[in-house]
Amino acid sequence: MERRDIEIMDTTLRDGEQTSGVSFSASEKLTLAKLLLDELKVNRIEVASARVSEGELAAVQQITEWASSKGYLERVEVLTFVDKGVSLDWMKKSGAKVQNLLTKGSINHLTHQLKKTPQQHFEEIKNTIALAAEQGIATNVYLEDWSNGMRNSKDYVFQFLDFLSTQPIKRVLLPDTLGVLTHTETFAFVSEIAQAYPKLHLDFHGHNDYDLSVSNVMEAIKAGCHGLHLTVNGMGERAGNAPMASVIAVINDFMPNIKVSVNESSLYKVSKLVSAFTGFGIPANKPIVGENVFTQTAGIHADGDSKKNLYFNDLMPERFGRKRKYALGKTSGKANIQKNLQELGLTLNDDELKKVTARIIELGDKKEKVTKEDLPYIISDVLDSDTFQQKVFVKSYVLTHSKGLKPSTTLALEINGERIEAHAQGDGQYDAFMNALRKVYESKNMELPILVDYAVRIPPGSNSDALCETIITWKSGDTEFISRGLDSDQTVSAIKATEKMLNII
Template identity: 75%
Template sequence: MAKRRIEIMDTTLRDGEQTSGVSFSASEKLTIAKLLLEELKIDRIEIASARVSEGEFQAVKNVTNWATQNNYIDAVEVLTFVDKGVSIQWMIKAGAKVQNLLTKGSLNHLIHQLKKTSNQHFKEIEEVINQAKEHDIETNVYLEDWSNGMRNSKDYVFEFLEFLSAQPVKRIMLPDTLGVLTPRESFEFILEIRSKYPQLHFDFHAHNDYDMSVSNVMEAIKAGADGIHLTLNGMGERAGNAPLASVIAVINDFLPDIKVNVNEKSLYTVSKLVETFSGFMIPANKPIVGANVFTQTAGIHADGDNKKNLYFNDLMPERFGRKRKYALGKSSGKANIQKNLQELGLQLNDEDLKKVTERIIELGDKKQVVTKEDLPYIISDVLDRTYEEKVKVNSYVLTHSKGLRPSTTVALTINGEAHEQNAQGDGQFDAFMNAIREIYKKTHLTTLPELIDYAVRIPPGSHSDALCETIITWKNSEKEFKTRGLDSDQTVSAIKATEKMLNIITN
């Protein structure tokens, strides 16, 4: 049995741009339009509202020029209005060939916004449709507030559909404008309309106000919808529209009789580009495209993935051009760490792996995310401890106040004997070193080596909470040597490097 094909119309550049604070430049619109049609293989795109601004006009013109040259012009749509042909003239100048005419799909909107009768509204719509036809512009019709129309003024909706069935209209678009439908209503309303008008093409346009847009789209397709409207990252007014990536995954995995043309593998890269252009950040837990959705945190899950993929579902990251990650932190087990080590091409014996695991858990209590890029630094820090721990820095107080010299109070144990000292310096670490020197001067244990180099590194791509590795080069009468310290605080990482030095030199 042949699969039923559903049209996907992406309205990121029109409805998605109505996200608060989002405005794409003309060049960004053109780039996104190209990616939607050529990379993602979207069937149709709605790119703008007519009559908005001169900048919007130029953006549309750029897209239509490109689309005409590359045979996509019939897939480029513009929202228009019942305005005695003003929108049609705008479209002609912009080079657009498909209008999505906004009309009133509920009696409430008709009476209270337009203050007209249904016959008056229908007559004006017919005039716009005929004007479009005269200029070879194809017409689709939006029934704004259709969902409330079906709930509260169904007779009006069917009167409207009866009128449209006799018009030269290609598609009738049924929007849940306020995002109020339940999945059951979505199914029942569209099935009722589909049954009465089997020859007409119906699109369903979902909003996400109750977080039911994906479910509503799924039910609309089951009921016989011919097309669905989606946006990248679920962008749109208020709570946004039905998200493209989630809906495509649902169709491919749960509706075996339905076919769509969308290229899943490019969903993530295009979504990330739109995130950059729009400034509308993708939530980390957003299905398919969120930063965390293919990241296992619990060690038991990583262990299960090593044993017949016990914690995998059909949403394999490779489908979407992504990779599974294994988070490192206080919930990590050896399995998480082994997965990350494999990706880095590193191997550790069981004893060293245990030490590294303990260190990651310790760091995870301080720093929520420990990344794969942190791992070599942690390994270096842990495996560098080849000395007997004779010196332990038990506690310290670091102070830095404007107008006052930094100072440090240090408490440490040397060969089981406790010492405490306060000192000032040119910085917090300098004050710490001065305090240590005073302690060693008093104890006559040994002379501290000279600090000859101090280097700080953080893993690539890190942020302000990154792990910080401090590498200090010391010189005494015999040789030069280096010690490393690792912490999310730079001064603390230097103190840890110094603690290692003290253990190396102390007899």
């Protein structure tokens, strides 16, 4: 079967910028325009709405200057309006050569918003197209609210398309402006137009209000459309537009007769950059580009991956410039931990592996996020605990820290089965804990070693929720020794290191 090319037009810089609270600077727009055309290799980009602002004009001027030097000028598009040439004057200043002219695709919009007859509207559109052609500007035409037009005023839509068939335009752009189409309607509506007007180039522009944009895109392609409008991370007004990464993956995996130019391996990089520029976070479970979508959490999945890749589908992370991860937490099995150990170049025997697994599950039960970088610390903590038999337990404690009051600790300790409580203040929470501990030991006529060094570290590259390792050096007589504690809370990790010391002595 001969493969059919589908044009991909990215409208992140125009429609995506209509996401609430999002505005790109001129330099960000230029950076993204370069990335979209040069690296992601989309066919076209829609970069702005005409007449918006001076800043927008400057941004488009920079983009068209760069695009011109690369021979890409015909691939840069601007949204314009039927406004007696005002938008076209703006276009001329911007250096752009392709206008996407916004017109009314439903009788509802035409009569209530413009208060015009179809004939009046068509006449003004005809004049705008002619004026653009005189100025060397090519025209694509948006039929705003086209989906509702097909539902409620189909005769008007076909009257409009009859008129457009006589005009020197490049493309007809069919937007589901309010994101209301189902996949069956998308197929029916696009099919009807594609069959009735075989010479028209049709683009489908899907919104995602019902989370149906990707399925609607698939049906529009099957129905015979020639181009798609997508945005990075599905950005756009309300629930956004059809998302670039998901659509490209779906076409590549489920539509073998369709060919797109987009470079899959750059999707993740571009997604991260758009997120950084906009401050608009990517949901962790967003397909293809989300943080968690290539992370196996369940141990049984990691085990299956080791045995013939039983839990893999065609969405291999390497396709998108990513790597599969194996999460560490309460559902981790030994297989998950083995995968992470392999990446770190570490090996443990079966007994050690069991103990490390148990410790990770215990941390996971406390809702702590355990990372690959935490593993060496956990191993050190667990194997360190094997060097003594526990007879001293810190059973409970209350740490208080209030502005204007000295930190204090109430402590309950169990020594050889006997429970002893004490309360003390200190210069900090840990100092208060140590003062309370001293009271307990003095009451038993026992001495504590002297603390000579206290170091805290977190795994390199970690966040504020990382596990924290406290390493304390103690001196007892002439002997120095070290104990370590591990927790996501710094004071608690110091208390755990201290509990180990109490058992070592």
